[in-house]
Amino acid sequence: MPGSQNGGPRPRLAKVETIHGLARAGDLAGVQRKLRENPALLNDKNPVMCQTPLHVAAGYNNTEIVKFLLNWQGTETVDLEAKNMYGETPLHMAVKNSSCESTNLLLERGAHIEAKANNGMTPLHLAVWHALQAGDYSTVSVLLSYNADCFAKDDEGKMPLNHIPGGAGSEKLLKLLSRHMEEQRKRKALMSCCEGKAMAEFEEAISQIVGLQELKMQLRRWARGMLFDEKRRAMGLGIASRRAPHMAFLGNPGTGKTMVARILGKLLHMVGILPTDKVIEVQRTDLVGEFVGHTGPKTRRKIQDAEGGILFVDEAYRLIPMQKSDDKDYGLEALEEIMSVMDSGKIVVIFAGYCEPMKRVITSNDGFCRRVTKFFYFDDFSTTELAEILHMKMKNPSESSLLYGFKLHPSCSIEVTGELIGRETTEERRKQMNGGLVDTLLINARENLDLRLDFNCNDADTMITITLEDLEEGLRQISRQRQLQ
Structure with missing residues (x-):
């Protein structure tokens, strides 16, 4: 009897297609069908190699499947940093097989360019090693365009450059890496210098603000965030602009x-x-x-x-x-x-x-x-904060200021000046004028200095020193002026 176990032909078993096999074959429709049937297959790892469908598609440069997996709209998102049995991510797989288009797609989506395999190799290490075998440097160029770290070391202490042997055929790759290493060396040195200078200038500028602790903290967040963003970009990390x-x-x-x-x-x-x-x-x-x-x-x-x-x-x-x-x-x-x-x-x-x-x-x-x-x-300034503002204005007046070239007597400390302001002004007046009180006070104080000086005075220091007496009279003038309004 045909098909019986007594010698007839055995029935042919249906071929089992895995999502990994379909990704390798470039069968986009098949991959789409598999994921619709079972979305959990998105990051499923195959036996032995422990590779996800993205590993396989990227390694074989099946870019339409790579795009589909990256744009999958299910409850789960594709794992860009999944590792196979060798600790390699999909980006490692793409670069070591010279899959240039897939490399670009993964980097555009934010794949970690400095991910390390079990042997410590970054994608650039593998791209260099395989470029020598294939004679195709395109994936190396792509990684360098994303500022891959040329100084990264694997577990043997080797940088990507160290994997290039001497001799004919490797000069172009050697020159390419050497040029980028020099650029990165200069950039790192410049960044280190600029970061220190920028933060020093930042703190100098922010020190001009009296009080306003909440605003100062927000400014520090912005400054530090921007400097760290520059570091992140230097590391090849794709981040949004703030x-x-x-x-x-x-x-x-x-x-x-x-x-x-x-x-x-x-x-x-x-x-x-x-x-x-x-x-x-x-x-x-x-x-x-x-x-x-x-x-x-x-x-x-x-x-x-x-x-x-x-x-x-x-x-x-x-x-x-x-x-x-x-x-x-x-x-x-x-x-x-x-x-x-x-x-x-x-x-x-x-x-x-x-x-x-x-x-x-x-x-x-x-x-x-x-x-x-x-x-x-x-908030309205306290008497101490008004005294701090007064000292700041006297410390660095502009050349166009009427106070340029003048100084405070040592007895006019912040503490003493603050007490004087509190004693000679009302809370309501301080609330109405705030920092404007300091400007008016200093002009009045300078005028009082001119009024009390003797024309026979030849002592240069006395001629330019505003005293506590001048400040006190300057505050009294403000009180008299306010009474008339």
Whole structure:
């Protein structure tokens, strides 16, 4: 009887197709079918070699399957760093088989370019070794374009260059690696120097800010984050570019909002977040026109001036009318023009003003809180902080300042000056003036110095030294001036 066990032909067993076999054969439809039937096969490892479908597809340069696996939309994502029995990732498999297209795809997706196999070899080690066998240097070039570390050492202490033997046929590869090693050596030396210099400049700039600990901490996060991002890129890691958020500075007059914005512009430029350090300061009159059609172009010109830097909108609440029924006010149009460019990444906007009136701005536009993500509160300065500001202004006055060339008497310590300010001013007055009190005080103190000096005085030190007596009289003048207002 045909097909019986008594000698007839045996029935042919159906061929079992594995997802790994389909990936090797380049059967995209078959791989897709297998994954639809069983999504758990995405990172399944085959017997003996312990390779995933991505290992196999990358090794055989079946790029359509590599793309499909990388873009798989299931609950599980493909494991870029899965290791086979030799500790090799899919990127190792791609480079050692000269699968240039698959190498590019894996690197674009963020595969770790410095992953090490069990023997300590990175993808560049393997790419060099196999390039010598195949005479094809394309995967080496791709890895170097992603800044693969030419100085990485395997378990034998060998760098990729050390795997190139002398003799004919290897000169081109030797020259290619040597050139990149020199570039990386220079880059590392420059980065080390620049990091130290950048952080020193950063700390010098941030030291000019009195108080505002929350803001200082945020600035340090940005600075350190940007410097570490540069290191990550130097290591060949594909990372997203960071962008400074738009901000609101809330506080009373004289609390340093404008000064901090200027320092912020320099810092964000210094660490690479902004291409320029310019800060364009505007108020309502700089943005709002008097007639229909004037406000839009006027505001756009200021936005264009600030491109690549910071647009600092002082007293931003003045853009929103007190009465919602005021349909002749064009401030809202100016605000909408600014909001329309805030998602472009070309500009950082800082809105500044008193806390309470700024609520009008925050509630006037539905997209405000989505775009403005950092709110910094500028508290009123304490008497000690005002004394610190006074000392800073006397320490490094600009050449255009009336205080240039003058100094404080040693008796005018921060502690003593702070006590004097607390004694000669009221809390309400300090709240109204804040840092403005220091500027007025120092001008008054210098005038008092001139008033008490004798024309026969020839002592140079006395001629330029502001004393505690001068500061005290300067504060009393402020109190008298305020009483008249």
